[in-house]
Amino acid sequence: MLISLHDALAYAEEKNCAIAAVNTPTFEMLLAAIRTAERHRVPLILQHAEVHEPINTIENIGPAMVELARRSEVPLVVHVDHGESFDYVKRGFDVGFNSAMIDASVLPYEENLAVTREVVALANEYGYGVEAELGVMPGREDGRTEASAQALYTDPDRAESFVRDSGVTALACSFGTVHGLYRAEPHLNYDLIDTLRSRTGVPIVMHGGSGLSASEYRDCIRRGVRKINYYTYADKAAFEAAQQHVAENPDTFTFSPLTVAATAAVEENLDELVRVLYGL
Numbered sequence: 001m002l003i004s005l006h007d008a009l010a011y012a013e014e015k016n017c018a019i020a021a022v023n024t025p026t027f028e029m030l031l032a033a034i035r036t037a038e039r040h041r042v043p044l045i046l047q048h049a050e051v052h053e054p055i056n057t058i059e060n061i062g063p064a065m066v067e068l069a070r071r072s073e074v075p076l077v078v079h080v081d082h083g084e085s086f087d088y089v090k091r092g093f094d095v096g097f098n099s100a101m102i103d104a105s106v107l108p109y110e111e112n113l114a115v116t117r118e119v120v121a122l123a124n125e126y127g128y129g130v131e132a133e134l135g136v137m138p139g140r141e142d143g144r145t146e147a148s149a150q151a152l153y154t155d156p157d158r159a160e161s162f163v164r165d166s167g168v169t170a171l172a173c174s175f176g177t178v179h180g181l182y183r184a185e186p187h188l189n190y191d192l193i194d195t196l197r198s199r200t201g202v203p204i205v206m207h208g209g210s211g212l213s214a215s216e217y218r219d220c221i222r223r224g225v226r227k228i229n230y231y232t233y234a235d236k237a238a239f240e241a242a243q244q245h246v247a248e249n250p251d252t253f254t255f256s257p258l259t260v261a262a263t264a265a266v267e268e269n270l271d272e273l274v275r276v277l278y279g280l
């Protein structure tokens with residue numbers, strides 16, 4: 001069933017856990033994510049990032065996400081991830097997404113706020129939640145992160161006024177995670193999460209959630225992270241399973257068995273994530 005971003009975050013607050021927000025640009029990722037949520041009977045966020053348009057457009061994969069979410073017995077949110085414009089978020093709502101992230105974080109503060117306010121006004125018409133981002137996290141959802149990239153930590157003063165003036169449901173903050181693969185040890189600023197949570201009064205979203213240790217996840221959750229975006233390591237698990245299938249079956253000459261192997265591998269990968277995030 002579909003639930004709102006607000007209700008998913010309220011569940012996380014009550015259980016002192018974080019909701020897994022998984023990018024599902026392919027049908028294999030989508031099936032694996034829903035099966036994992038159903039196995040553990042937990043809410044989960046299915047999301048599509050604008051940067052994944054070359055894999056599948058939101059008009060193509062989106063209706064499948066919405067339909068499978070509606071059919072499922074577990075509560076699911078269908079969320080636009082890193083919408084870079086008002087128009088992209090609108091495209092998501094038009095195909096049935098019920099939540100969105102507007103990411104205008106590369107723009108100067110005032111412009112980021114203006115775009116975010118427009119998206120919040122649109123979402124309010126439907127009763128949908130909005131996540132926005134303040135502070136720039138290195139890397140993108142396509143997994144190509146530069147080793148030299150430095151995070152710009154979110155400023156708590158700015159975060160407080162941004163949330164107050166925009167009316168967002170949740171805030172993606174930069175506190176030491178990076179998108180994509182970690183090529184060096186992450187340096188997480190836990191005290192900053194505490195400060196951001198108390199100053200903004202809204203749940204904090206972690207991007208670049210792939211590749212942290214179980215104890216790092218738990219420490220972030222304890223400080224008020226309630227949504228954790230996850231993709232790269234699941235996609236990597238899918239690739240490795242396909243590669244292994246080819247190595248073990250040198251006579252294979254069709255593609256579909258690779259998708260079966262990949263789906264199973266993503267399920268296994270997400271299973272581990274969900275156990276940590278929901279404290280199961």
Ligand SMILES: [Zn+2]
Binds near residue numbers: 082208
């Ligand atoms: Zn992100």
